[in-house]
Amino acid sequence: MFQLTDIPRLLPEILLLVLALLVLGSDILERWGRTPEAQLERVKSSASLTAIGLGMVLVVALLQSGYLYRLPETAPVNFFTNIIRNLQSGGPGGDPIIGVFATDHLTMIARLLIIGAALVTSLLCLDIRPNAHPGEFYALIIFATLGMCLMVGANELLLAYLAIELTSIPLYLLAGYFRNDPRSAEAGLKYFLFGAISSAILLYGMSLAFGAALNAVGGATNFNDLTRFDRIGAFTGSSGGLLTLAMLFIVAGMGYKLAVVPFHGWSPDVYEGSPTPITAFISTASKAAGFILLFRLLTETFPAMAGTPTLNEEAGGWTAVLAVLALLTVVIGNLAALPQTNVKRLLAYSSIAHAGFVLLGLLAWAAAQPFDREQGLIALLYYLIIYSLTNLGAFGALALIGQQTGGDDLDHLRGLSRRNLPLALLFTVCILSLAGIPPLGGFFAKFYIFMAGWQSGATWLVVIAVVMTIVSLYYYLRLLKAMFIEPARDEAPVSMPRGIGAALTIAVIGVLVLGIFPNLILSVLERV
Numbered sequence: 001m002f003q004l005t006d007i008p009r010l011l012p013e014i015l016l017l018v019l020a021l022l023v024l025g026s027d028i029l030e031r032w033g034r035t036p037e038a039q040l041e042r043v044k045s046s047a048s049l050t051a052i053g054l055g056m057v058l059v060v061a062l063l064q065s066g067y068l069y070r071l072p073e074t075a076p077v078n079f080f081t082n083i084i085r086n087l088q089s090g091g092p093g094g095d096p097i098i099g100v101f102a103t104d105h106l107t108m109i110a111r112l113l114i115i116g117a118a119l120v121t122s123l124l125c126l127d128i129r130p131n132a133h134p135g136e137f138y139a140l141i142i143f144a145t146l147g148m149c150l151m152v153g154a155n156e157l158l159l160a161y162l163a164i165e166l167t168s169i170p171l172y173l174l175a176g177y178f179r180n181d182p183r184s185a186e187a188g189l190k191y192f193l194f195g196a197i198s199s200a201i202l203l204y205g206m207s208l209a210f211g212a213a214l215n216a217v218g219g220a221t222n223f224n225d226l227t228r229f230d231r232i233g234a235f236t237g238s239s240g241g242l243l244t245l246a247m248l249f250i251v252a253g254m255g256y257k258l259a260v261v262p263f264h265g266w267s268p269d270v271y272e273g274s275p276t277p278i279t280a281f282i283s284t285a286s287k288a289a290g291f292i293l294l295f296r297l298l299t300e301t302f303p304a305m306a307g308t309p310t311l312n313e314e315a316g317g318w319t320a321v322l323a324v325l326a327l328l329t330v331v332i333g334n335l336a337a338l339p340q341t342n343v344k345r346l347l348a349y350s351s352i353a354h355a356g357f358v359l360l361g362l363l364a365w366a367a368a369q370p371f372d373r374e375q376g377l378i379a380l381l382y383y384l385i386i387y388s389l390t391n392l393g394a395f396g397a398l399a400l401i402g403q404q405t406g407g408d409d410l411d412h413l414r415g416l417s418r419r420n421l422p423l424a425l426l427f428t429v430c431i432l433s434l435a436g437i438p439p440l441g442g443f444f445a446k447f448y449i450f451m452a453g454w455q456s457g458a459t460w461l462v463v464i465a466v467v468m469t470i471v472s473l474y475y476y477l478r479l480l481k482a483m484f485i486e487p488a489r490d491e492a493p494v495s496m497p498r499g500i501g502a503a504l505t506i507a508v509i510g511v512l513v514l515g516i517f518p519n520l521i522l523s524v525l526e527r528v
Contacts, residue, residue, distance in 0.1 A: 008089050009103045012061045012111055013149050019053040020142035027135020047126045047499075050138040054119040054145075061115055063087050065108040067524050092527075099222055100156035105528045109381060110152035110292050117285035117388050118145040120506060124277035124396045126499025127403070137177060140170040141281065148289035155300075157206045157221040160293060164202070164257070167289065168195050171282055175274040187273025194256060194266035202253025208246035209301065223300040247302050247318055251325075254297070257290045260355050261328040271348035276402055279344060280395030283351045284388035291358055291384060295377070299365055308366045310457040319366040322359050323458050326465075329356030334468045337475045343398055343408050346475055350434060351391065353472065357446060357465060358383055360453035372455040378525045379448035385521060386441035386514060390433040393507030396500055397427035404494040413479060415488020423496055424483045426504045433511045435476040436469055441515035 007014070027046055062068050064087045075081045096102045118141060125138070147166030154160035172195060176188015206221075213226055255263040271279045298306075298318050307317015333353030340346035361383060364376020398408055400423065405412040417424040433442035446469065453462045496504075514521050 005089075006097045008064070008086060009094070009097060010101070011064065011087070012057055012115065013146060015057045015060060016115075016142055016146040016149065019050075019057065020139045020146065022053070023050055023142060024135050024139040027139075044126070046134040046138050047122065050142065051119065051122040051126065051499075054115060054122055054142070058112065058115045058119055060087060061108070061111050064091055065112065066091050067108075067112075096155040096224075099224075100159045101150070101153045102155045103153060106292065106296075106377075106381075107153040109525065109528065110288065111149050113288055113385055113388060114145060114148045114152070114285045117281065117288070117392060118142070120392045120396070120503045121277050121281040121285075123499045123503035123506075124280060124392075124399055125275075127400075127497040137174070140174050140177075144170040144174070144281070145285070148285055151289040152292045152296075154293060154296065155223050157209065157223075157226075160297070161199075161203055161206060164293075165199065167286065168199070168257075171195075171278075171286060174278045175270055175282070177275060177278070181273075183273035184275065185273075187270045190266050191270045191274075198253050198256030198263070200253075201249055201256070205246045205249025205251075205253055208242055208249060212242040212246060223296065226301045243302070244305070247298075247305060248321065250297055251294075251318065251321055254290060254294045255325060258287055258294070258355050259352050260325050260359065261332045261352065264329070264333070264352050267352055268345045268348040271351070272342060272344045276344065276395055276399035276408070280392050280399070283347075283395065284391050287351070287355065287358075288384045288388055291362075291380065295362060295380070298362065303365075306365050308457055309363050309461065317366070319363050319456065319458075322362055323461055326356045326359035326363070327461055329353065329359065330465050330468045331356075334472050337472070340475070341410050343410060343413065343479065344395075346410075346479075347391070347394060347398070350472070350475075353468065354387055354434075357449055358387075360449045360456075360458070360461065360465065363456040363458050363461075364452040366456045366458075369455075372452075374526075374528075375448075376452035376456070377528055378522065379445075379452040381525050381528065382518070382521065383445040383449050386433070386445040386511065389507045389510040389514070390430050390442055393426065393430040393504050393511065394434065396503050396507065397423060397430065400496060400500045400504075401427075401494065405490070410478065410482050411489060413482040414486040415490075416483040416494065418488050419490070419492065420494040420496060423494060423504075426508050427483065428480060429508045429511060431476050431479050433515070435473055439516050441511045441518070444515055444518050 023046060026049060063084055066088055069084075070088070075085075092103060092105045092108050094103060121141060122138065125141075144167050147163050147168075147170070150163035151160065151167060154163050172188055172192040175191045176185050178184040179188075209226060210221055252263065256266075259267040271283065274282065302318060305317050307319050309319045309323035330353055333349050333351075333356060337346050337349035337353065340349060358380060361376050361380025364379070365373055367373050367376065401412060401416065402408040416427070429440065433440040436442045436446045438444075450462050450465060453465070
């Protein structure tokens with residue numbers, strides 16, 4: 001039963017809802033002029049309110065988690081310490097709120113990642129001009145962020161599904177927001193159609209899990225009850241076949257959301273057609289929330305069906321299914337990126353390949369030792385954090401290049417180093433991190449994730465992933481060749497607005513610092 005003491009535990013989600021309504025209301029209630037100058041001021045007002053609001057929510061979530069600062073018990077009692085003490089009373093721990101929303105360390109870390117990604121996205125959007133009502137554009141970003149925060153803490157099937165829909169519907173609208181642009185309209189429609197199909201598949205899998213557990217535990221939808229049903233061996237016999245089918249449908253439904261092969265068909269077109277900052281948001285925060293929810297669904301609902309991803313007679317379970325998907329995703333994602341000439345499509349296939357790498361972290365659940373399982377989750381979270389920072393920086397730089405040059409093909413990158421050297425260097429750091437070049441964060445992220453796959457017994461998959469990492473160097477180096485070696489298609493300098501510059505700087509500093517000093521974040525992730 002919900003109690004007043006649960007409010008601090010839900011404070012970030014409550015603040016996100018208030019902020020979304022505030023941004024939407026500010027656009028409706030304020031009266032603005034119709035001149036271009038007034039319209040631009042209106043856009044900047046909504047964008048600034050969103051960025052400042054998300055920054056404040058991020059600070060609240062950070063103080064609540066206690067990772068940055070833990071108030072000592074002997075601290076003097078005053079106005080500020082009372083605020084911090086009340087915030088930290090909703091920190092990690094305790095039973096799930098009314099049994100459906102967990103506020104553990106995993107939720108806290110995922111909140112910070114998602115809200116931080118939304119903040120960087122809002123900074124990237126400071127210099128783009130949405131349609132007539134910019135408040136709607138930024139409110140949709142915040143509503144999607146709220147849905148993602150609910151996804152990562154969901155401890156019940158119905159809440160998980162509703163959170164996915166709260167995330168997906170705003171993203172459909174954002175992908176097709178510039179409806180006068182044929183590519184954006186196509187992206188929104190394709191994203192909606194594939195999203196609807198994946199939601200139907202996922203919901204059907206959840207209904208099968210409910211039906212399989214109907215007789216044993218009263219048709220539970222709570223992860224804990226389904227775990228008890230799974231662990232007592234009730235998954236044998238006719239119920240076992242139903243539960244196995246439920247697991248397969250859930251993996252397929254989430255596979256569409258995460259764009260893993262063979263469920264990736266929508267991704268390149270949606271990435272290419274969406275506004276580039278929204279592409280950055282979809283490829284980072286949305287994927288991070290999806291992977292964490294998939295981890296909860298599989299490890300908390302079907303732990304006894306994990307099996308092994310090895311190549312012997314003992315192979316089986318959902319880790320074997322994920323191993324096959326990871327193999328297809330890593331190979332096809334990297335090979336399909338090789339011939340691409342549009343940079344957004346190239347990065348889309350790169351994102352598909354990276355989704356295959358992330359799946360290696362989930363395979364660690366098949367490891368024999370609990371320590372190896374814990375290290376697998378740490379590797380997965382570290383990879384998601386580094387990948388999010390890197391992709392936000394890469395797509396942010398591409399957004400600026402597209403604005404200034406009128407396109408996002410390889411041809412538009414030519415001679416960028418001579419038109420804006422700082423921008424080219426920032427973009428280069430992100431590209432090298434995606435390629436896994438030391439000492440950047442991308443190298444250590446891949447190293448930890450490969451170790452997790454190795455400990456799970458999927459040695460064959462790790463070897464293939466390493467080979468595909470080497471293959472990926474070809475298309476990443478094509479980007480550097482265009483920027484630094486090929487002649488410029490235009491000698492006009494490329495300016496860097498403050499909003500995008502700040503977002504790129506944050507992303508690149510994060511990639512550098514967390515790569516050179518990984519223990520700064522690993523010490524926090526070890527609490528999960």
